[in-house]
Amino acid sequence: MDDILIRMEHVEKWYGGFHALKDVNLTVRRGEKIVLCGPSGSGKSTLIRCINHLETIKSGRITVDGTALTDSPQAVDMVRREVGMCFQQFNLFPHKTVLENCMLAPMRVRKLTREAAEATARKYLDRVRIGNQADKYPAQLSGGQQQRVAIARALCMEPKAMLFDEPTSALDPEMVKEVLDTMIGLAHDGMTMICVTHEMGFARQVADRVIFMAEGEIIEEGEPNAFFRNPRHERTRAFLGEILAHH
Amino acid sequence: MPHLGINEITFLAQGLKWTLFLTAIGFCGGIVFGLLVALGRVAQNRALRMAAAGWIAVFQGTPLLMQLFVVFFGLPLLGVNVSAWLAVAIALTAHASAFLGEIWRGAIQAIPKGQSEASHALGLHYRSRMFDIILPQALKISLPATVGFLVQLLKGTSLAAIVGFIELTRAGQIVSNQTYQPLFVFGLVGVLYFMMCWPLSYWGRRMETRLSQDPR
Ligand SMILES: Nc1ncnc2c1ncn2[C@@H]1O[C@H](COP(=O)(O)OP(=O)(O)O)[C@@H](O)[C@H]1O
């Protein structure tokens, strides 16, 4: 089995006349944890959204678990089955209970029976320590609880990799930790993860590699200790100075 | 003391029955085709979007009376023979589909983008995305407007008199002419309309307040 789970080669992305990703190359090994950081508007969201085809690329190649991600529905389906995603705004389905949120995709996409889907949902809800809220609606939960449900919902598809797009940015400070702890637990269980986040403590603790982006390009990447101790590029230094000053 | 005989009352009741029946036909047909129009309006395919937009523009931009005329007198010219009631059913359905389609299009587009993105990310296909996620939320927020249109439609069925339907308004006219009690008869007809429309309007408004308070 190929050791590389996600591979991006010479990826170019344009929004109309705006060049959002410039020759992005990235390989993610199985089990690897990557933290993606950079100033707002640098293309971090765009990069991870290309991986599960929420955005289409202009040129280049993206491969997930050996499948080339083309525009063909089969390739898109396959990739979305294997890659889970969590959003800054949670995006839970407000008209469905926590349990139903978690059961829907396994039933519709993986064709699990209701019983099997419920068992899976309860397993992952317990794992994010929110099993006792299964019958509530998202609006009845705190932000931190909602984000943990969103993580459980993605895990119910038993993905091979998880994408996180600033999962703690919309949270009140006191709720950040519970979500980060959940993500750390996931990392320890061996999940392959790409996390867009400015939580540098998290990066130090779990990341195998930190990647810094600016203006649509990957400027610098490295193992966290080296990355934080002596960033090579001026822009990285300026960025780190700024966010570390805020924390 | 104004009064009506049993025959007149039965006649008005028949008219009332037709009004309710035409409303039900138009509304049910409108729900089915309005859903198609709304889905067409938000489709990926440009031709579908244009076709749905054209449909809405035509039926919102012309009077219901003219739509009834066109179906009733126009279809026979094309060699399609339609009975009065089929013509009215077709016209009311088309009319309602355009209005409901537009109401629901707005509601679908009011659902935050994150909902369909999350659905995509989970691998859900069009059908599940629409019927499990988007439409339940969209139809819920559009309920007050939908009920509001139902009231309009109920009142609009009085125009069916023009192609020979003896619905409530036309029945009232006939009874009034026979009994020489226009004030009393039309007063009664008005009360009957009010008794059907006002509870609906009230229900719609109640729902609107409830929706604005419900966090779901
Ligand atoms: N749908 C879009 N249409 C046009 N421009 C977009 C769109 N999405 C993002 N952009 C632009 O692309 C750039 C990168 O956006 P994004 O990937 O969201 O950055 P980040 O997540 O790093 O803040 C930004 O300048 C943004 O304005």
Ligand SMILES: [Mg+2]
């Ligand atoms: Mg972003």
